[in-house]
Amino acid sequence: xxxxxxxxxxxxxxxxxxxxxxxxxxxxxxxxxxxxxxxxxxxxxxxxxxxxxxxxxxxxxxxxxxxxxxxxxxxxxxxxxxxxxxxxxxxxxxxxxxxxxxxxxxxxxxxxxxxxxxxxxxxxxxxxxxxxxxxxxxxxxxxxxxxxxxxxxxxxxxxxxxxxxxxxxxxxxxxxxxxxxxxxxxxxxxxxxxxxxxxxxxxxxxxxxxxxxxxxxxxxxxxxxxxxxxxxxxxxxxxxxxxxxxxxxxxxxxxxxxxxxxxxxxxxxxxxxxxxxxxxxxxxxxxxxxxxxxxxxxxxxxxxxxxxxxxxxxxxxxxxxxxxxxxxxxxxxxxxxxxxxxxxxxxxxxxxxxxxxxxxxxxxxxxxxxxxxxxxxxxxxxxxxxxxxxxxxxxxxxxxxxxxxxxxxxxxxxxxxxxxxxxxxxxxxxxxxxxxxxxxxxxxxxxxxxxxxxxxxxxxxxxxxxxxxxxxxxxxxxxxxxxxxxxxxxxxxxx
Numbered sequence: 377x378x379x380x381x382x383x384x385x386x387x388x389x390x391x392x393x394x395x396x397x398x399x400x401x402x403x404x405x406x407x408x409x410x411x412x413x414x415x416x417x418x419x420x421x422x423x424x425x426x427x428x429x430x431x432x433x434x435x436x437x438x439x440x441x442x443x444x445x446x447x448x449x450x451x452x453x454x455x456x457x458x459x460x461x462x463x464x465x466x467x468x469x470x471x472x473x474x475x476x477x478x479x480x481x482x483x484x485x486x487x488x489x490x491x492x493x494x495x496x497x498x499x500x501x502x503x504x505x506x507x508x509x510x511x512x513x514x515x516x517x518x519x520x521x522x523x524x525x526x527x528x529x530x531x532x533x534x535x536x537x538x539x540x541x542x543x544x545x546x547x548x549x550x551x552x553x554x555x556x557x558x559x560x561x562x563x564x565x566x567x568x569x570x571x572x573x574x575x576x577x578x579x580x581x582x583x584x585x586x587x588x589x590x591x592x593x594x595x596x597x598x599x600x601x602x603x604x605x606x607x608x609x610x611x612x613x614x615x616x617x618x619x620x621x622x623x624x625x626x627x628x629x630x631x632x633x634x635x636x637x638x639x640x641x642x643x644x645x646x647x648x649x650x651x652x653x654x655x656x657x658x659x660x661x662x663x664x665x666x667x668x669x670x671x672x673x674x675x676x677x678x679x680x681x682x683x684x685x686x687x688x689x690x691x692x693x694x695x696x697x698x699x700x701x702x703x704x705x706x707x708x709x710x711x712x713x714x715x716x717x718x719x720x721x722x723x724x725x726x727x728x729x730x731x732x733x734x735x736x737x738x739x740x741x742x743x744x745x746x747x748x749x750x751x752x753x754x755x756x757x758x759x760x761x762x763x764x765x766x767x768x769x770x771x772x773x774x775x776x777x778x779x780x781x782x783x784x785x786x787x788x789x790x791x792x793x794x795x796x797x798x799x800x801x802x803x804x805x806x807x808x809x810x811x812x813x814x815x816x817x818x819x820x821x822x823x824x825x826x827x828x829x830x831x832x833x834x835x836x837x838x839x840x841x842x843x844x845x846x847x848x849x850x851x852x853x854x855x856x857x858x859x860x861x862x863x864x865x866x867x868x869x870x871x
Contacts, residue, residue: 383795385758387411388498388508390484390727393422394775395514395762397465398443398782401472406786408793412506413474414498416483420469422516424462429542429561430568432458435589435671439613440620440773443468447609449602455591486728487511489757494798494866496758510792512785513724514762517840520719520726524556528694536712539565550574552708554699556691557715558584563670565715567678576684577707579691579699582667582828583660587640589671623771624845627665631822638664648676654686666827668770720830721745721839723765731756732801744837746814748807748860749853751781757799757864758792760785766814767849768831768840770823777842780850787856798866806860817843 387403389396392415403411419425434441438451441461446468452460469475483501490497498506521538523529529536535546539561548569554577555562555569562578563586570576602609626633642659649655658679679686689701698706719725723745729737735755747753750767751760762781769777791800818824818838823831831840842849 383793384408384410385509385789385792386495386507387510387512387789388484388496388506389413389512389514391415391422391514391516391762392420392469392478393424393514393516394443394465395516395778395782396422396512397468397474398775398778399512399514399762399785400474400477401443401445401468402782402786403789404472404474406790408789409477411477412508413478414482414484414500414506415478415480416501418480420478421462421465423518423540424458424465426519426540427542427561428458428544429539429565431564432561433564434461435560436620436773436775437616439609440616441775443775444613444779446471447602447606447613449606449609450599451594453591453593455589482506484727486730487759488730489732489759491732494758494864509758510789511759512762513727513759513764515724515727516763517720517723517768518718520722521714522717522719523714524691524716526556526691526694531696532694532712533696534710534712536714538714538716540718546711548573548711551710553577553711553713554707554709555579555713555715556699557581557717559715559717560584560668560670561717562715563672563675565713566684567672567674570678570681570684574683576681577687577699577709578679578684579687579701580657581688581690582662583658584667584670585638585641585660585664586644586658586670586672586675587637588644589673591673617772617776620772621845621847627770627823628817628821628843631663631665634663634665634822637669645676649680651680654679657686657688662827663822663825665770665822666825667829667831717830721833723761723839729756729759731759744833744835745839746807746811748802748810749781749784750842751784751853752802752807752861754802754804754807757801760788765839766818767842769846770841772846776846777849780846780853784853784856791856791858796865798864800861800863802861814843 387410389399389411392413396413400411400413434456437454438456442448442464448464484498485501486499488497496508496511521540535543537543549572551573552575553569553573555566556579558580566578645655645659689703692700692702698708700706732755745765747761747764750764762778767777821843823838823841832838
């Protein structure tokens with residue numbers, strides 16, 4: 377479709393993680409410059425900017441956890457760490473010239489759809505207002521740290537912080553450190569703390585299935601080969617992709633396959649731990665895969681250390697210098713770290729988003745977030761979600777999924793470049809039918825088990841994971857069907 381800068385829609389992108397940057401790059405490649413990225417912090421990167429705790433790294437191999445159109449031949453390791461992934465994203469910003477489009481320090485607090493003008497009116501936390509014809513949210517699912525409701529938290533006298541807001545000014549050496557939680561973050565930073573803390577207390581509500589991580593450094597020879605022969609890097613990426621993709625069968629259909637991973641976790645625990653009591657309490661009794669499966673090689677040895685205590689009694693309260701459990705025991709501590717995850721099912725919160733007819737998104741999602749193909753919500757014209765409901769993965773790279781979503785949104789943007797078109801809004805019956813199908817498919821997955829995972833809302837709805845192969849999602853989003861949407865015409869002046 378032919379268009380020019382004067383008639384191109386103004387596009388607002390909220391967030392500068394993988395999703396927001398991918399959207400911006402694709403717009404650039406399509407010759408569309410009328411977009412702005414809004415970032416509430418002073419640096420890009422999303423979760424890879426926020427999570428700077430010791431040992432932070434990815435559990436998807438580097439060559440696949442990167443844009444297909446922006447390969448990096450010189451990854452230092454099979455599984456990139458936080459600093460290297462963040463540097464990769466910053467290199468992408470520089471290479472594709474995105475810096476002029478980024479507004480740092482702008483937190484969008486509200487977005488209201490103006491039906492008369494066919495545009496979104498954005499309100500920043502400081503009161504500034506911004507207008508856009510198209511709104512793309514790329515806020516991620518793991519961006520709002522969650523803390524448990526434990527009495528006395530405010531009374532703790534020492535340093536207390538969430539792992540996603542790490543206090544690098546706090547010296548852990550020779551101190552008594554209490555860690556609440558044993559999820560994906562804890563298994564990475566606890567082994568580092570165990571090397572310096574005088575006493576380390578790890579409070580566990582339920583154990584995690586932890587399997588070996590096949591990580592290693594890439595040699596200089598391998599890096600040179602990837603750089604010299606790009607086809608070799610593509611082949612490596614493809615092999616990693618299909619190896620990971622095969623695991624979808626275990627999560628969505630043949631759950632017994634997951635027992636292979638359970639065996640690997642138990643085997644690793646037996647080999648790496650002397651303390652049988654700790655080992656029995658660490659290894660879960662719930663079905664493997666119901667919660668996120670974790671990968672680490674140093675988790676079990678860290679907990680096995682003599683100065684590391686594994687506490688499985690429920691926490692009753694927090695006092696100025698201790699954590700008190702239900703059994704009445706006081707556990708003295710100088711530093712308190714919450715490794716308690718995120719508000720993963722509260723999509724787009726705390727933004728207040730109001731669509732056509734004054735309908736608030738929070739009300740529309742009262743029974744759990746849902747969106748057509750994870751991207752469009754009926755009643756919210758010209759708004760598109762990246763990493764929206766039911767697009768998360770347990771088996772492969774979210775970057776692959778994001779590229780598929782961005783390609784779909786780009787088709788919508790190309791349609792909206794027509795100066796005679798005001799808006800497009802997914803038909804409610806299409807969204808409702810899609811949601812029913814997804815929820816039905818989720819009932820047969822391993823995540824349907826009642827293990828209290830962050831994949832489920834308080835009401836029991838699974839709002840996060842995609843219940844199938846990633847290539848089926850890509851095929852589903854490969855072509856925009858105009859019949860899925862209602863279109864409203866508008867004059868050029870209305871743009």
